[in-house]
Amino acid sequence: MTGAARQGGRYDVAVVGGGHNGLVAAALAARAGRSVVLLEAGERLGGMATLGPRSPGSDGGFDSAGAAHLVDGLSPALVQGLELHRHGLEFAVATMDDVALLPGGELLVVSGRDAETTRRSIGRFSPRDAERFPAFEARLARLADALAPFLDRVPPTLKFQDWAERLEYLRLGWAMRRLGRKDMRDLLRIIGMNAADLTEEVFETDALKGLIGFDAVLGNRFGPRSPNTVYTLLQRKSGTIAGRRGAAALPKGGPAALIAALERAARAAGVEIRTGARVAQVLVDNGRVNGLALADGSEIDCRTVLSSAHPRTTLLDLVGVRQLDADLVRSLRHARGEGGTAKVWLRLGAVPDFGLSAGDLGRSRLVFAPDLGFVERGHDAAKYGELPDRLAMEITLPGLADAHQLGSGQKPILSATLANVPYRLRNRDDGALKQALIQRTTAALADLAPGLAETIEAVEALTPKQVEAATGAPGGHWHHLETGLDQTYLLRPAPGLAQYATPIQGLWLCGAGSHPGGGLTGRPGANAARAALAATRARR
Ligand SMILES: Cc1cc2nc3c(=O)[nH]c(=O)nc-3n(C[C@H](O)[C@H](O)[C@H](O)COP(=O)(O)OP(=O)(O)OC[C@H]3O[C@@H](n4cnc5c(N)ncnc54)[C@H](O)[C@@H]3O)c2cc1C
Structure with a gap:
C-alpha cells in the first residue's frame, strides 16, 4: 500500500457507523486526545433511531418523526461527560405516564409523576x-x-x-x-x-x-x-432518565435532536464526520488492523477501528471469514437477530379522542396490550410468519407536548411502535407486510379512538426489512441481536467477543450488538471506547 493510495487520510481512530453509539464512541475517543474520523454509509446520522417515514411515494409532512420516539436508558454519565445538555439535549417530557388502552375505551394509568393517580386508576380494576x-x-x-x-x-x-x-x-x-x-x-x-x-x-x-x-x-x-x-x-x-429509574422521556425535537446533540459534542471534540462514506473492508495485516477501504476506492490509514455496524457485518463482511476462527463464524451466524418491531406513523387532522386531554396525551405513552394472552398470541403468530389480526403497540403523540414535533401544517403525528411483527410474512413480500401493518394499525386505532379514521391525512410504515436495508443491520433488529440471557453480558454478541475486542487486534465492536444491547443508551459505544482507549494507552 503506498501513501498516495491512502487518500482517505490518517487518523488514530476510525469509527464505522454514525448511529448514536458510533457518535458516542467517536466523541469519547476525540476527547481522550485521539484524531478521529467517523464514517457513515448513509447520507444522515442517527442510524435506526432517525429512520423516518420519508420513503419514495410518501406524501411527507412527517418531518421530525424517527423510528425511535422515547428515550429510557440514556447513560446519565454520558449526558454529563459529553455535556449533552450544553449541546442542546432537552426533554419535552422528563417522565412519561404509561396509559393502557382497553377495548371499550377504559384506561389504566400508571403515572410517572403521581403515585395517587396510579393507585386510584388501578384501584378501579382491583383494590388489591x-x-x-x-x-x-x-x-x-x-x-x-x-x-x-x-x-x-x-x-x-x-x-x-x-x-x-x-x-x-x-x-x-x-x-x-x-x-x-x-x-x-x-x-x-x-x-x-x-x-x-x-x-x-x-x-x-x-x-x-x-x-x-x-x-x-x-x-x-x-x-x-x-x-x-x-x-x-x-x-x-435499570435505565435512569432525567433522574428517574425505569422511566421514559420524550426528547425535545425527537430522536433527531438527541443525535444532533451527540453530533455537536463529537464535532466540538474534534471528530471529523463523513456521511455517504461506506466502509467496504477492514484491512488486516498479520492479524491486526492496517486501515479501512471505503466503497469509493479511497483508504483510511488507522490502527484502531471502532465499528458500530452489526457484529455480523463487521466481522463476516468487513473483515471476512477467512481471517476468523470457524467456531466464531458459526456463533455469529447463529446469533438470533431477526427484527420483530415495526413502525406506523399517521399524520392526523385533529387531536384523537383516546379519552385524554391533548396535554395528557402529549405526556403519555399509550400501550395497547389489553392482556397477556393478547401479546403472547401475537408472538405465536409472528413466530410462524403470520401477522396477528390485532397488534400490540406503543403509541405517542409527541407534537402535543413539543411543537417541534408537529407534522406539516402543524398537525399531530401519531407514532406507533408495533410488537409481534414477523420479519418475513409467510408467502408474501415486504410490500404486502407494509400494507397489512398500515391496515391493521389504522383499524385498531379506529376502534380505540372514535373518529380517528376520518382524520387520517397521511400514513407511512417501516418494516424490519426496511430497517435492515437502510442501516445494513442484518435482520433489522432493535438490539441488532436479541437480548435473551443466552445472548447477554459475557455471551454478547458471541462467546469470546464480550469485551468489545475482536480477534483482529485494533478492531473493536461498539454498537447495539454488544453489551448491554440496543435502545438509545450510548452504553455499548461508551464501554467500547473506554476499552479501546485503555488498550491503546497501554501500548503507547
Ligand atoms: C422500529 C424501531 C423502533 C425503535 N424505537 C426505539 C425507541 O423508541 N427508543 C429507544 O431507545 N430505542 C428504540 N429503538 C432501538 C434503537 O433505535 C437502536 O437500538 C439504536 O438506534 C442502535 O444504535 P447503534 O448506533 O448501535 O446502531 P444503528 O442505529 O444501527 O447505527 C449503525 C450505523 O452504522 C452504519 N453502517 C453500517 N454499515 C456501515 C458501513 N459498512 N460503513 C459505514 N457505515 C455503516 C449504518 O448506516 C448506521 O447508521 C427502535 C428500533 C427500531 C428498529
Missing part, C-alpha cells in the same frame, strides 16, 4: 392490585439497581486472567450480596422466569399484566411467556 403495585415497583427497582452498574462496565472474560478481571467478578458478587439475602434469592428465582408468570403471581388485573408483559418484550422477538423475559424487563427498568 392497587395496594400491591407500589411494592412490586419497588421490588423491580431494587433488583434493577443491582444490575444497573454493570450496564456501564466491560464484561470480564471467563479466563480470570488478571486482577482487574477478578475485581470485576468481586464487584458482581458484591452487587448481589448488597441486595440482602431475601432480594438475592428473589433475583435468582425470577431472572430466568417469564414475565407472564411473574405478573400472575402478584396481580389479577389483565390490563396491568398486559402492560408489564408488553414492556418485557418490546424490541425483542419474545412473548411474555418466553423464558427470561423477567430479565429483559429488569434491563429495561
